[in-house]
Amino acid sequence: xxGPRTGMGTEPHTAGPAExxxxxxxxxxxxxxxxxxxxRLRKTANRGLWAMALFLAVSIGALDGFSFLPxxxxxxxxxxxxxxxxxxxxxxxxxxxxxxLVLILARMIGDSxxxxxxxxxxxxxxFYGFYHLAGSLADNFWAVFASGVTILTLEGYHLWTxxxxxxxxxxxxxxxxxxxx
Amino acid sequence: xxxxxxxxxxxxxxxxxxxxxxxCCILLYSVMKVDMTxxxxxxxxxxxxxxxxxxxxxxxxxxxxNLRDIIANISIQQGVEHVRxxxxxxxxxxxxxxxxxxHFVDKKTAGCIGCHSGPVPAARLGEMEQxxxxxxxxxxxxxxxxxxxxxxxxxFNAACHFHPPGQKVLxxxxxxxxxxxxxxxxxxxxGRMMIFTxxxxxxxxxxxxxxxxxxxxxxxxxxxxxCDSLCRGDFKQGLPRFxxxxxxxxxxxxxxxTDLEKAGIALRQAEEKLTLLExxxxxxxxxxxxxxxxxxxxxxxxxxxxxxx
Numbered sequence: 001x002x003g004p005r006t007g008m009g010t011e012p013h014t015a016g017p018a019e020x021x022x023x024x025x026x027x028x029x030x031x032x033x034x035x036x037x038x039x040r041l042r043k044t045a046n047r048g049l050w051a052m053a054l055f056l057a058v059s060i061g062a063l064d065g066f067s068f069l070p071x072x073x074x075x076x077x078x079x080x081x082x083x084x085x086x087x088x089x090x091x092x093x094x095x096x097x098x099x100x101l102v103l104i105l106a107r108m109i110g111d112s113x114x115x116x117x118x119x120x121x122x123x124x125x126x127f128y129g130f131y132h133l134a135g136s137l138a139d140n141f142w143a144v145f146a147s148g149v150t151i152l153t154l155e156g157y158h159l160w161t162x163x164x165x166x167x168x169x170x171x172x173x174x175x176x177x178x179x180x181x
Numbered sequence: 182x183x184x185x186x187x188x189x190x191x192x193x194x195x196x197x198x199x200x201x202x203x204x205c206c207i208l209l210y211s212v213m214k215v216d217m218t219x220x221x222x223x224x225x226x227x228x229x230x231x232x233x234x235x236x237x238x239x240x241x242x243x244x245x246x247n248l249r250d251i252i253a254n255i256s257i258q259q260g261v262e263h264v265r266x267x268x269x270x271x272x273x274x275x276x277x278x279x280x281x282x283x284h285f286v287d288k289k290t291a292g293c294i295g296c297h298s299g300p301v302p303a304a305r306l307g308e309m310e311q312x313x314x315x316x317x318x319x320x321x322x323x324x325x326x327x328x329x330x331x332x333x334x335x336x337f338n339a340a341c342h343f344h345p346p347g348q349k350v351l352x353x354x355x356x357x358x359x360x361x362x363x364x365x366x367x368x369x370x371x372g373r374m375m376i377f378t379x380x381x382x383x384x385x386x387x388x389x390x391x392x393x394x395x396x397x398x399x400x401x402x403x404x405x406x407x408c409d410s411l412c413r414g415d416f417k418q419g420l421p422r423f424x425x426x427x428x429x430x431x432x433x434x435x436x437x438x439t440d441l442e443k444a445g446i447a448l449r450q451a452e453e454k455l456t457l458l459e460x461x462x463x464x465x466x467x468x469x470x471x472x473x474x475x476x477x478x479x480x481x482x483x484x485x486x487x488x489x490x
Contacts, residue, residue: 157196
């Protein structure tokens with residue numbers, strides 16, 4: 001709650017990251033925990049690159065028409081039935097891309113944690129698969145590729161900025177602990 | 182990490198808008214390509230039907246010379262790559278290429294496998310199944326249509342012919358049309374879509390950047406400049422009026438500036454009063470205290486006064 005205006009700014013300075021809730025804990029343990037958190041955050045920040053690399057690998061496979069995979073046996077094909085029409089897959093791809101981009105932008109605005117890079121790779125691989133089964137992968141490959149690059153770039157960017165912000169806060173906390181200790 | 186507000190605001194929007202517009206354009210192009218190809222196949226099927234109907238009388242009368250003439254005239258039309266008629270066994274009877282007459286067609290090629298994949302060849306096919314797309318010996322992309330020539334009552338009832346009524350297909354007309362006009366139309370459409378996409382992106386990203394800069398970044402820069410001038414002790418610089426929430430922020434900053442200015446004036450007045458008081462309370466001595474000690478004492482008094490406040 002905002003206090004009364006004093007005109008001279010005599011209210012305590014509250015800007016910056018909040019103090020850890022357990023101020024009375026061992027500073028060395030807190031410092032160690034912060035350093036461990038920084039290490040984990042830096043590792044998490046790179047997850048976007050791994051997801052992008054995985055997606056590129058899947059895309060290379062798709063560009064080749066998944067020739068490295070064995071073809072589906074006839075009973076499985078019969079069980080799956082006919083492939084959905086290409087126009088339906090394309091409509092779904094537009095809907096998926098739109099939803100994913102809106103959700104990522106909403107998470108960026110809300111500064112909530114980033115996740116789901118690998119889920120996106122799985123969804124995009126399914127799209128490649130559906131187009132392949134519908135026999136129209138050659139015509140629609142670049143649409144799925146553009147969708148993947150956009151979504152994963154944005155998700156990776158969000159993850160990276162979110163982690164960098166948390167790392168900065170943790171580094172400030174470590175600095176405070178070092179000053180106290 | 183990108184530090185500037187402009188970068189943080191513009192980069193995600195640019196990536197999202199650019200990506201989504203590109204996805205939509207590629208899918209739209211793909212859908213339009215399929216539609217245009219289907220349209221071209223439909224037109225080619227109609228043309229093949231016209232050729233079959235045109236040659237029907239010559240075939241009924243077994244007028245080979247007339248038939249050869251019709252085939253030759255059709256094949257010299259612009260965009261027609263080949264025309265051939267072959268019988269049920271696949272023996273080419275008439276063709277625009279005299280070299281292939283009396284040769285068998287390969288039933289395993291793209292145009293034939295649709296009917297001949299099973300043990301019993303299919304008698305009837307849809308439009309799209311009749312079409313095949315390939316690059317011919319001259320290196321040109323071709324849409325070829327195979328139109329079956331069905332056995333009709335006129336055929337098996339004619340005195341000069343010997344087709345039994347049970348024979349469904351007498352032969353096949355194969356006509357190949359160049360895909361060049363379709364490719365040109367697709368290339369034109371692709372180019373226009375790319376220009377359209379670029380224009381949308383420039384308009385969107387440029388518009389967002391310009392509006393953001395004009396409505397948020399520029400006022401923020403002015404507020405920052407005002408704060409800097411306050412820090413330097415320059416209270417003469419004013420802050421223009423803005424709109425909405427930025428005006429609320431500017432108003433708060435203006436109030437801080439005014440309070441700071443008032444506090445500065447009050448402090449100066451207090452200092453002057455204190456100096457005056459010191460001068461009045463001091464016992465005048467002929468040998469004046471060295472100026473550095475006097476100023477130190479005044480400074481100590483001021484500090485005490487501040488602590489007292």
